[in-house]
Amino acid sequence: MSEGKIVLLGAGNMGGAMLAGWLKSGIAGSSILILDPKVSDAMAALAAEHGVEVATTAPEGLKASILFLAVKPQIMDAALPSVKSLVGVDTVVVSIAAGKTLSFIEGHLGAGAHVRAMPNTPAMVGRGVTGAYANSAVTPAQKAKVHDLLKVSGPVEWVSSEADIDAVTALSGSGPAYVFYLVECMAEAGRKLGLPADLAMRLARETVSGAGELLHQSPEDASRLRINVTSPGGTTAAALSVLMAEDGMQPLFDAAIAAARKRAQELAN
Structure with a gap:
């Protein structure tokens, strides 16, 4: 497998909505990998239709270009060690888990380019809004790529402080x-x-x-x-x-x- 894949950890409601948006926007299914042990029948069918690879564990030797963490906050502790091997020097990690700080994510995956994003459920119909924060390790090019992936479900608003993500969660996330x-x-x-x-x-x-x-x-x-x-x-x-x-x-x-x-x-x- 080549480097540069978009890896989606978790293909539930929100992860699935993002995946559908990516495919609709023209992103090649072959550039996406879903990691989820319990993919729904509907999501499996969508993946098969567009050539998206689905796996239960991280493939050996793969380094993700962008790693989206779309699992519930309650299972992040258990899920993150399984994807640490996917994180390379050029990987940007994007978390949409409410309340999980960048320091928490770095504790599992190591320091690097990290983004916290908070979309909301209208993303499922392409009418969401997302608040996002990027740490100082995220390059302008990486931020632009993440922005393009997030905006398929609606506008993206970047905040200047990670603490502001809690307010974004309270206002638009909920x-x-x-x-x-x-x-x-x-x-x-x-x-x-x-x-x-x-x-x-x-x-x-x-x-x-x-x-x-x-x-x-x-x-x-x-x-x-x-x-x-x-x-x-x-x-x-x-x-x-x-x-x-x-x-x-x-x-x-x-x-x-x-x-x-x-x-x-x-x-x-």
Whole structure:
């Protein structure tokens, strides 16, 4: 096997979403190796269709160009020793495991070019966003390659401090769950006003997804879009007077996202 492979350790939901994005963007399947002892039938079929090699252990003699660590944080300790042989002097290691610091990864794989990235689950439909941090050993060329691989699932935002990744995790990494819960809350409020539960859920779901698409396509800020839809003295203004009160949504989100960041920091220890 030649050097220069992109090695994906873990082909679950997030790893699989990245792989699908890479293949869709035109990256040759022959340049990718999946390392996963339990590849799903769907992922195995995708790999076979595109000529992606799948293995349960690291092939002897291979040095990865880019090694993506896409396994759950809970199994990183057990998984990393098995891929140490893949790391050469020109390898850049990219971890998407929440809470696992670069010092943790270096403790298993040695010092070198390392990136911490935090994508989110909309990456599964090509609409994610990723926050990333590169240590000083990552060259501009390596950073550009990693950026190209991450951006297949959506925009990539680089931060200047590794500590900022915990805030990224709290805001955008966990953020889709907050939006899903917003849909649940809206639907439940509609049900309590007398709408059939299934209708209330459909209305809430389509409202949030449609508003998200408008936000995606519009050049205007979220605040301007909110103002545009709020007639003075109207129904939207009445609802926003509750949501934007001193004890409304902002302090709740402040507390929620701070709690998520605290948990991300705890996972590092």
